[in-house]
Amino acid sequence: MEIILKQDVKNLGYADDIVKVKNGFGLNFLIPQGMAVIANETNRKVHAEVVRQRAHKLDKLRNDAGKLVAALESVTLNIPVKVGENGKLFGSVTSQQLVDMLKKMGYAVDKKQVIMPADHIKKTGTYQAEIIVHRDIHAKLNFDVIEG
Secondary structure, eight states, X not given: OEEEESSOBTTTBXXXXXXXXXXXXXXXXXXTTTSEEEOOHHHHXXXXXXXXXXXXXXXHHHHHHHHHHHHHHTOEEEEEEOXXXXXXXXXXXXXXXXXXXXXXXXXXXXXXXXXXXXXXXXXXXXXXXXXXEETTEEEEEEEEEEEO
16 A cells, blocks of 8 residues: 655654555555545645755755755864763663763754764763764764763
């Protein structure tokens, strides 16, 4: 079955994409949750008009995203943590800590947009996280886990 996504769905597609899914997934989950509509002829026409109107807004968003990427890639965060023997941390560094540091610096980034290099960072050192700024625009954020 073909559906039109109303919002981004992880591992499936982005808002306004037309994707094929299994009938059960579409009818029992995506459509009742308000994440998608069936891609029939009427909905396709409405979708085409919506996409045409959003094109201008999308260009502006991409320009803003490009500026944010340039700003984020020029920043290196220092994350102070408590350290035990051999540089091993008490706890771990998470994406939420990166988001909190970025918010203090004035950047609006959501926790869901941050892709960490590992599930749990448990040693001091230099790392690089990926931040999804827009659909196809990603920024590399360098951060140092230091003893503090």
